[in-house]
Amino acid sequence: ISTVSVLYCFLYKPMPITVMRTAPFLMLAVAADAAALRELEVIDCTDGRVVDIEIKAATVSVPDVLEFDTRAYHFEGSESASVPGMTIKMHPGTECTLRVTNNLVGTPCGDTHSNTYHCPDTHTLHTHGLHVSPSEDNIDTHIEPNGGTHDYVYHLPEEHLMGTHWYHAHHHGSTAMQVGSGMAGVLLVEPHESYSLPADLEELYNDATYGVPPMLLFHHQLTPVGGNGLFGWLSQQELLEQTENNVPLNLNLLDRTPGLDFYSVNGQYNPTVTLTQNVATLLRMVHGGGNKHITLSVNSDSCSLLLIARDGVFHSLPYLNLQTIHFIHGTRADVAIRCTEVGTFSVSSSSSEGMQVDTSNGHDQVSMFQIEVLRSDGTIREMPTSAAAMPSHLSSLLNADNVVVGGRNGVQVIVFDGVDEYGVNNVPFPGFGKGIYVETFCLDTTYEIKLGNNRFINTAGPGLTTVTPHPYHQHINHFQVVNGRDPSGEIIRDGEWRDVAPAWGVVMRFRPVRFTGEVVMHCHLLQHEDRGMMGLFLIEECEVPSPPEDPCSAFVGRNACKGSSDCNCEWNRFTSVCSCPSIAPTTLCESYTNRDACTTSRCPTTNDACRWNSGQRSCSC
Numbered sequence: 001i002s003t004v005s006v007l008y009c010f011l012y013k014p015m016p017i018t019v020m021r022t023a024p025f026l027m028l029a030v031a032a033d034a035a036a037l038r039e040l041e042v043i044d045c046t047d048g049r050v051v052d053i054e055i056k057a058a059t060v061s062v063p064d065v066l067e068f069d070t071r072a073y074h075f076e077g078s079e080s081a082s083v084p085g086m087t088i089k090m091h092p093g094t095e096c097t098l099r100v101t102n103n104l105v106g107t108p109c110g111d112t113h114s115n116t117y118h119c120p121d122t123h124t125l126h127t128h129g130l131h132v133s134p135s136e137d138n139i140d141t142h143i144e145p146n147g148g149t150h151d152y153v154y155h156l157p158e159e160h161l162m163g164t165h166w167y168h169a170h171h172h173g174s175t176a177m178q179v180g181s182g183m184a185g186v187l188l189v190e191p192h193e194s195y196s197l198p199a200d201l202e203e204l205y206n207d208a209t210y211g212v213p214p215m216l217l218f219h220h221q222l223t224p225v226g227g228n229g230l231f232g233w234l235s236q237q238e239l240l241e242q243t244e245n246n247v248p249l250n251l252n253l254l255d256r257t258p259g260l261d262f263y264s265v266n267g268q269y270n271p272t273v274t275l276t277q278n279v280a281t282l283l284r285m286v287h288g289g290g291n292k293h294i295t296l297s298v299n300s301d302s303c304s305l306l307l308i309a310r311d312g313v314f315h316s317l318p319y320l321n322l323q324t325i326h327f328i329h330g331t332r333a334d335v336a337i338r339c340t341e342v343g344t345f346s347v348s349s350s351s352s353e354g355m356q357v358d359t360s361n362g363h364d365q366v367s368m369f370q371i372e373v374l375r376s377d378g379t380i381r382e383m384p385t386s387a388a389a390m391p392s393h394l395s396s397l398l399n400a401d402n403v404v405v406g407g408r409n410g411v412q413v414i415v416f417d418g419v420d421e422y423g424v425n426n427v428p429f430p431g432f433g434k435g436i437y438v439e440t441f442c443l444d445t446t447y448e449i450k451l452g453n454n455r456f457i458n459t460a461g462p463g464l465t466t467v468t469p470h471p472y473h474q475h476i477n478h479f480q481v482v483n484g485r486d487p488s489g490e491i492i493r494d495g496e497w498r499d500v501a502p503a504w505g506v507v508m509r510f511r512p513v514r515f516t517g518e519v520v521m522h523c524h525l526l527q528h529e530d531r532g533m534m535g536l537f538l539i540e541e542c543e544v545p546s547p548p549e550d551p552c553s554a555f556v557g558r559n560a561c562k563g564s565s566d567c568n569c570e571w572n573r574f575t576s577v578c579s580c581p582s583i584a585p586t587t588l589c590e591s592y593t594n595r596d597a598c599t600t601s602r603c604p605t606t607n608d609a610c611r612w613n614s615g616q617r618s619c620s621c
Contacts, residue, residue: 043087
């Protein structure tokens with residue numbers, strides 16, 4: 001079955017949802033002609049509220065497209081499955097408890113560790129993007145079937161930034177299968193009562209007149225694909241066949257089926273988003289996918305796009321004008337859109353653009369959703385131009401002092417690797433509680449790390465990479481991009497804060513604050529994570545040894561540097577730095593983006609000259 005090239009457009013006609021009980025599954029039927037984008041039900045979890053989430057088998061549908069059996073979340077005692085899950089709102093400075101009860105019928109997993117697909121009925125919940133204690137966002141929990149339960153209690157710091165995030169299943173060995181079944185939802189952090197937005201941003205984020213509901217872009221990959229090769233993966237059916245599965249898919253294709261490899265938005269295929277002419281409107285989008293990345297294009301020259309925030313963190317000014325909206329696995333984007341012409345336009349995804357040469361890792365869809373622009377009602381709203389205030393833990397590190405290259409054990413580069421056995425820096429995930437860490441970092445210290453190998457490099461912006469990069473994801477602490485190696489900034493932008501990034505040689509900095517403990521990092525191509533491409537950082541209170549003091553660094557300007565007798569000081573006219581040639585520098589070669597600065601600088605590990613690759617326009621040791 002192939003993707004249809006003709007997409008149907010239906011008038012919006014609200015109809016009630018009907019629920020029909022069938023044993024042992026629950027059938028959730030949704031009105032067939034509800035083409036307008038639906039708003040997912042919202043649960044406000046604040047002031048100590050306990051939200052009950054039950055996991056059990058159900059039959060669900062993408063209206064008019066297909067029905068299938070799956071493991072699914074059920075909220076607050078409802079007999080209706082939520083695929084995707086309800087939108088959860090949390091508030092800084094308050095307590096929220098998500099009580100997860102697993103009523104699947106299956107075999108308990110216990111503490112068995114294996115870098116294979118296993119334990120399809122054991123569950124763990126991850127809040128992707130929250131800055132909370134790793135003891136609260138703890139994926140070393142095993143909620144067993146047949147009635148197991150666990151309370152996830154979250155205490156967001158008062159200065160936690162408002163933002164767009166998501167939650168999803170994260171039990172090692174069954175993450176890809178459970179997320180692919182629909183066990184995911186939008187997670188919104190509301191602003192603290194002491195936090196305020198500038199008027200133009202406030203108008204977008206609290207828009208009762210023209211606002212669009214948060215959008216979960218969810219990948220359904222149900223057809224067999226034969227998961228082989230570096231970036232091959234298994235379909236949902238194939239994943240189920242790898243485990244002791246007792247919830248078969250039982251697919252039933254309906255009238256409008258686009259095939260078995262497609263994206264839905266808020267559980268709908270190709271819904272319609274309504275905008276008003278000349279009114280800037282905010283789209284808060286979550287990419288709930290663990291297999292592919294997507295590149296969205298609005299098929300109208302009359303619509304402009306402005307990137308306001310990514311991965312739940314506001315951008316600095318000026319906001320980036322976008323040609324396309326690119327989503328790495330698991331990332332989020334808040335994008336302002338303003339259209340000047342009336343009409344209906346499709347928003348498509350193309351695998352010919354983005355960060356791959358092997359297009360199997362991208363996704364083609366003629367229309368992810370439609371935009372219907374209504375004639376102006378006289379209101380004119382321009383794009384925002386004001387900056388949002390940032391909390392202290394997200395203060396820029398680009399000009400930070402005392403930056404430490406690499407962690408306490410000297411790891412300066414993190415590489416996802418493996419063919420038969422996946423791992424991080426050649427070490428498959430050893431499991432929790434083993435005391436084995438990719439690296440150890442000290443609290444309240446700024447670190448600089450390179451993500452990935454230089455061969456994963458974006459040489460000239462979107463569309464020109466040598467190999468698809470693994471998507472790097474880090475729990476608890478966002479990191480700031482020093483050099484994203486993407487001149488366009490559409491995929492990754494220098495200076496922005498992320499929790500997912502393409503590991504193609506990105507140089508990032510992060511400063512762990514407030515929370516100690518084991519922090520998870522992994523490839524967010526979730527089947528790679530299940531197979532061992534995951535590791536742990538240890539964050540602890542410790543002292544960082546001071547680097548050797550460079551007596552030359554105090555001299556400002558060429559004449560002062562050359563005129564000194566200390567250490568035969570050398571002046572670098574390209575970086576404007578005076579340094580001692582016998583003392584290794586503390587800046588990664590990969591931080592330099594031009595040939596002159598690269599070839600006149602030295603590598604921190606060897607003190608040898610950095611080398612410039614003209615073909616890739618990259619600097620390395």
